[in-house]
Amino acid sequence: MKISKIFRDKKGTSVIYILLAAGILMIALGNAFSIEEPSKKKEEATTPSCEESSLKDELTHTLSEIKGAGEVTVMLTYENDGKKNFGYDIAANDKKTVVLNSQGEQRALVEENIQPVVRGVIIIADGGGNIKVKESLIRAAQTVLQIAPHKIEVFERNEGNDDGN
Numbered sequence: 001m002k003i004s005k006i007f008r009d010k011k012g013t014s015v016i017y018i019l020l021a022a023g024i025l026m027i028a029l030g031n032a033f034s035i036e037e038p039s040k041k042k043e044e045a046t047t048p049s050c051e052e053s054s055l056k057d058e059l060t061h062t063l064s065e066i067k068g069a070g071e072v073t074v075m076l077t078y079e080n081d082g083k084k085n086f087g088y089d090i091a092a093n094d095k096k097t098v099v100l101n102s103q104g105e106q107r108a109l110v111e112e113n114i115q116p117v118v119r120g121v122i123i124i125a126d127g128g129g130n131i132k133v134k135e136s137l138i139r140a141a142q143t144v145l146q147i148a149p150h151k152i153e154v155f156e157r158n159e160g161n162d163d164g165n
Contacts, residue, residue, distance in 0.1 A: 055115075056075075059074050059076075062144065063137055063140055066133065066136050066140060068132070069125045069128075071157065072124070073124040073125075073157070074124075075121070075122040076118055076120075079117040079118075118151075120147075121145065121151065121153070123141060124155050125156070126157045128157060
């Protein structure tokens, strides 16, 4: 039977309608039985800020221990927000995120957590005006963050003068 004959025949059009309805039904049922993936945006949006804050706090504490540095404030800027690679079930035909159940909560299995990339650092320290202290602060930040020294700036803390001197 030729295809053009099926389209001209009334029985042919009913076969096409039946196939179309079956296809739509299969798509609808496939979506109804699929495993819902957890919301990645919510998890990714909250985690990096916590990690960033922890890195900043740890660096601030470490730099304040350098002789002559005094009180230290650190500001970090980032190129990106980092990345999380989630575990997938490779045994199944389709790629689905592995979901862990713990105490009634579902969360995605994180296989790899790539930290955000630091773009630059500003260090404000009481001893930032002393060239030796400044050099020590830059070297320490460079070592911890693995960034080039030209991406680190050190400034002396303002002693509270409003006139800018």
